[in-house]
Amino acid sequence: MWNYTEKMMEYFKNPKNVGEIENPDAVGEVGSIVCGDALKLTLRIDEKTHKIIDAKFKTFGCASAIASSSVLTEMIKGKTLEEASKITNQDIADYLGGLPEQKMHCSVMGMEALEAAIENYYTKKGVKRIIGEQERVVCKCFNVTEKTILKAIELNNLKTVDEVTHFTKAGGGCGGCKGEIEKIIKDFWAGKEKIDFNSMTVVEKIKIVERILNEDINPKLKADGGFLELVDIEGNKIKVKFLGACSTCPSAGLTFKDVVQKDLKNKINGEIEVVLV
């Protein structure tokens, strides 16, 4: 038996806002009967204020899926679309007093239905919004995209394939995509590991900076005929120099800020200082 909170059981037994709004201003549909859970969210939205006046849901799924859907409708009512879009799956789970980890995908489903509904609203209004780049389906059994996986990893600090499965269901079917999920996790965190740069030896510092220059930064500059060279390292201060086309390029300053500084800080840590010499 699952260790469900009393609050969750209450929302499951007496769900609020069950149903469908007639002629809704926005509809969000996620999941499928094959996958074992599905949610249809319908919204009434005030055209002027963009506030969600009413929200109703219909859910096929386990107790936590029904409870998550119900609290979602409660949480978003009265909020503007902008405010509502900030709600995360963790917020939904927290509202219920927590969910068992294997059930976290139920809260993710709520968040996705809301995203889909907001998307649907703007599409209907003819507003073009930037659609995420990573719509690639990773888990074909449960139709989970890379975007969903990356978002779950970031929001919930996920480190293992099992955790990703608990939160998104990805990898829970045939398991064929587990290797890919592992790579997504690795790649995600590879960019996030904080390095204690200051206490490294000079040789270690040179090696890591050279590696980032060679693997990440210079390949980008190379396209424009430029090149970046490490000049010196003093404590937390990394001194670099533009060569080739970059040395005379008028937008080199912008490149330095947007690419060089950002990449180095992301890969090492935010405390380092990068200067052009």
Add this chain to the structure above:
Amino acid sequence: MQRIVYFDNNATTKVDEEVKKEMEIFFTELYANPSSMHYFGGQVQKYLDLSRQKISELLGCLPEEIIFTSCGTESDSSAIYSALKTNPDKRHIITTAVEHPAVLNLCKHLETQGFRVTYLKVDENGMIDLKDLENALTRDTAVVSIMWANNETGVIYPVEKAAEICKKRGVLFHTDAVQAVGKIPINLSKTDIDMLSISGHKIHAPKGIGVLYVRKGVKFSPFLIGGHQERGRRAGTENVPYIAGLGKAAELALKNMEKENTYVKNLRDMLEKKISENIPNIKINGLNSPRLPNTSSVSFGYVEGESILLLLSEKGICASTGSACSSGSLEPSHVLMAMNIPFTYAHGTVRFSLSVYNTEEEVDYVVRELADVIKKLREISPFADGKPLFGLDVCETHKHHH
């Protein structure tokens, strides 16, 4: 205390009062070790023999063919490992895709140890084809393990015929009879079954006691090694109170066999009839196969099993589900998947398993509450009753691989 209507007897059963009474004396009075030389110990030994006698009557075998174990799982593991150890040159195992995890996961583990396993498929009625067994048997096959009856659907497998086929080919045959014993008549002396597993707590004995039957003349290699108990076939001081309890339970099971197949079967049939009459869009699984008299696996379309169980539980009704969400896995049970139950139904599967303690009044109560629960969940479901399945085509193209 809230009223409990217990329709989950394939999970475990209530210990019979008579069984409980039978056990009591062995805790504080006849507590000696049956292996001891003194008279006190010898007195206890007699009760082990008595229990063995009663169990052999239930199974139609010789008392010395009974080995006491700690549970059905231990019996299954002992049987399969023994078959492999006594046939060291053979590396192939045949079982079914619908076995209990006690056999299925053991076989999966053995695959990682260099053994080859054939999993016999089942059709939409949950039935195996014995031709598949004949085709799968090779000179390399060490053991065939086929359950006597399925725990989820109650489907009864033709294990006697399967054992006959195996005997002709010189291959050991084991059956996990945990669900079948006490529910259908068994006479092992008339079969070619080499090994058979029983679990006490499925027949109104306590949890923590099991039996492995090993036919006389079949080579056996013990799983637990140590003392000389059970004639060297299972080391460890005998669990005397539980063994005595199991003996009593076996005696009662034999006595109740007819009631199981008349009274309990009637209740089960009544339950299915009333569910069919009162709730639309349902499917009874394994209906076209021979089934245990007490088991009913019903799939409710467009709703999810865990939700059904939790709402039933609110009404004091205990049942089980093969749905994905209840177990923390993401797919419906391997049994339902093997039977190719459509997804619209598989996720909403509930198993009701009855016993001689259930009543007609309980059946009525369950059907009444169940109808309410299904109605309520279908009102919440976006798919219910003929509405377009908006996501179905999205996922349908992706076949779930196994």
